[in-house]
Amino acid sequence: xxxxxxxxxxxxxxxxxxxxxxxxxxxxxxxxxxxxxxxxxxxxxxxxxxxxxxxxxxxxxxxxxxxxxxxxxxxxxxxxxxxxxxxxxxxxxxxxxxxxxxxxxxxxxxxxxxxxxxxxxxxxxxxxxxxxxxxxxxxxxxxxxxxxxxxxxxxxxxxxxxxxxxxxxxxxxxxxxxxxxxxxxxxxxxxxxxxxxxxxxxxxxxxxxxxxxxxxxxxxxxxxxxxxxxxxxxxxxxxxxxxxxxxxxxxxxxxxxxxxxxxxxxxxxxxxxxxxxxxxxxxxxxxxxxxxxxxxxxxxxxxxxxxxxxxxxxxxxxxxxxxxxxxxxxxxxxxxxxxxxxxxxxxxxxxxxxxxxxxxxxxxxxxxxxxxxxxxxxxxxxxxxxxxxxxxxxxxxxxx
Ligand SMILES: *Cc1c(COP(=O)(O)O)cnc(C)c1O
Numbered sequence: 001x002x003x004x005x006x007x008x009x010x011x012x013x014x015x016x017x018x019x020x021x022x023x024x025x026x027x028x029x030x031x032x033x034x035x036x037x038x039x040x041x042x043x044x045x046x047x048x049x050x051x052x053x054x055x056x057x058x059x060x061x062x063x064x065x066x067x068x069x070x071x072x073x074x075x076x077x078x079x080x081x082x083x084x085x086x087x088x089x090x091x092x093x094x095x096x097x098x099x100x101x102x103x104x105x106x107x108x109x110x111x112x113x114x115x116x117x118x119x120x121x122x123x124x125x126x127x128x129x130x131x132x133x134x135x136x137x138x139x140x141x142x143x144x145x146x147x148x149x150x151x152x153x154x155x156x157x158x159x160x161x162x163x164x165x166x167x168x169x170x171x172x173x174x175x176x177x178x179x180x181x182x183x184x185x186x187x188x189x190x191x192x193x194x195x196x197x198x199x200x201x202x203x204x205x206x207x208x209x210x211x212x213x214x215x216x217x218x219x220x221x222x223x224x225x226x227x228x229x230x231x232x233x234x235x236x237x238x239x240x241x242x243x244x245x246x247x248x249x250x251x252x253x254x255x256x257x258x259x260x261x262x263x264x265x266x267x268x269x270x271x272x273x274x275x276x277x278x279x280x281x282x283x284x285x286x287x288x289x290x291x292x293x294x295x296x297x298x299x300x301x302x303x304x305x306x307x308x309x310x311x312x313x314x315x316x317x318x319x320x321x322x323x324x325x326x327x328x329x330x331x332x333x334x335x336x337x338x339x340x341x342x343x344x345x346x347x348x349x350x351x352x353x354x355x356x357x358x359x360x361x362x363x364x365x366x367x368x369x370x371x372x373x374x375x376x377x378x379x380x381x382x383x384x385x386x387x388x389x390x391x392x393x394x395x396x397x398x399x400x
Contacts, residue, residue: 003192005301006258008070014063025248026051026059043230056228056236060244064251065216068206071254072181072198073191074218078227078235079247083182083201084110085240086215090197091115091147093227093234094176097123100144104131104161106154106365108180108201109356115149116356130365132292134165141169147176152190153183153296156349156373157366158283158309160292163299167194183339186261187304188296197223204375205308205340207250208260214242214250258304260378264340265305267385268376272310274386278399281313308376309339311349314398317369320348324372326392332385339375344385346374 014023031051033039042050069077080086105128115126127140131150150161170177179190182201202214227235272284285296286306324335333344350369379385393399
């Protein structure tokens with residue numbers, strides 16, 4: 001039977017301590033014990049259901065983690081203070097001095113910078129590959145490779161990773177497949193396709209209101225326990241812990257994720273089809289012209305569509321900037337990084353979110369400086385939005 005991520009979230013039932021329909025917020029950093037013995041056992045990790053200190057875990061964070069684990073179909077999950085807090089903890093947990101990582105070369109700029117500039121200090125070496133080329137991935141595997149890292153739908157080029165193919169390689173060589181699923185929550189369920197660990201930046205679609213940063217790591221109980229271990233757990237020791245108040249607000253927003261994703265996808269597909277028909281160079285996984293359209297289709301949970309991210313190429317950065325400024329002036333969206341907001345957001349990745357990637361490497365991966373990345377909003381009247389955007393493009397000679 002098909003995997004139903006939103007049903008899995010809905011089927012969880014939590015009550016507050018006074019019968020509230022939302023769970024109570026745990027507004028404490030530390031917890032009392034009736035017996036000193038139980039405190040010791042909790043520290044050692046042997047007293048289930050007891051809380052010790054909120055960097056380790058807290059009821060509000062566990063509620064949110066449980067809901068996200070249900071969404072991804074993992075045994076459990078650990079929420080973190082940001083998406084980077086999740087990504088860096090997983091890499092540091094799985095890799096140490098002398099280890100090797102294979103990473104997609106088209107990934108979030110912060111992840112790229114961490115692997116390229118930061119982890120070499122700790123003796124971790126990364127090979128960046130074209131993740132859509134499974135032969136190139138396999139050829140890069142060495143006896144020290146511990147992890148294959150990719151994004152389901154990559155930032156900003158919207159390349160799609162063949163998660164089943166990558167999972168088969170990972171199994172064959174006893175490597176972990178770690179997938180950042182930030183661009184495609186609900187639409188794609190990486191664990192169902194063989195991934196070992198799934199990460200999200202909750203900052204984006206999952207929270208959806210651009211009012212906080214947050215992250216999550218979904219995996220086996222054993223892996224999450226390791227991350228929380230007081231002696232050598234990366235989440236526990238690096239300290240990127242989410243605050244309970246934020247966890248409770250993100251959980252409330254998660255309740256509407258399935259409705260929002262359907263609207264983001266509906267609007268994204270509509271605009272992508274119109275832009276392409278107008279002759280703009282448009283990239284969107286829902287377009288037949290996308291090189292991985294069939295692959296996305298084969299992996300997706302159909303009702304959530306192809307997501308809210310699309311790119312167009314208007315030729316050069318000056319034109320891209322002009323167009324974004326005009327669209328913002330006409331209130332069609334905001335010139336801002338990030339994604340998943342109710343309002344459309346647009347930015348030129350080459351000079352913003354991917355600026356960590358050197359220019360020659362940007363060119364090689366096809367990241368041109370006229371590229372505009374859109375996170376399409378929840379607009380109720382997308383036909384009107386399209387007409388107004390087109391008017392901006394005609395005015396600036398992007399379209400005739
Ligand atoms: C934003 C983003 C991140 C980083 O998340 P933060 O919450 O900003 O730390 C990681 N991966 C992808 C794909 C992102 O879009």
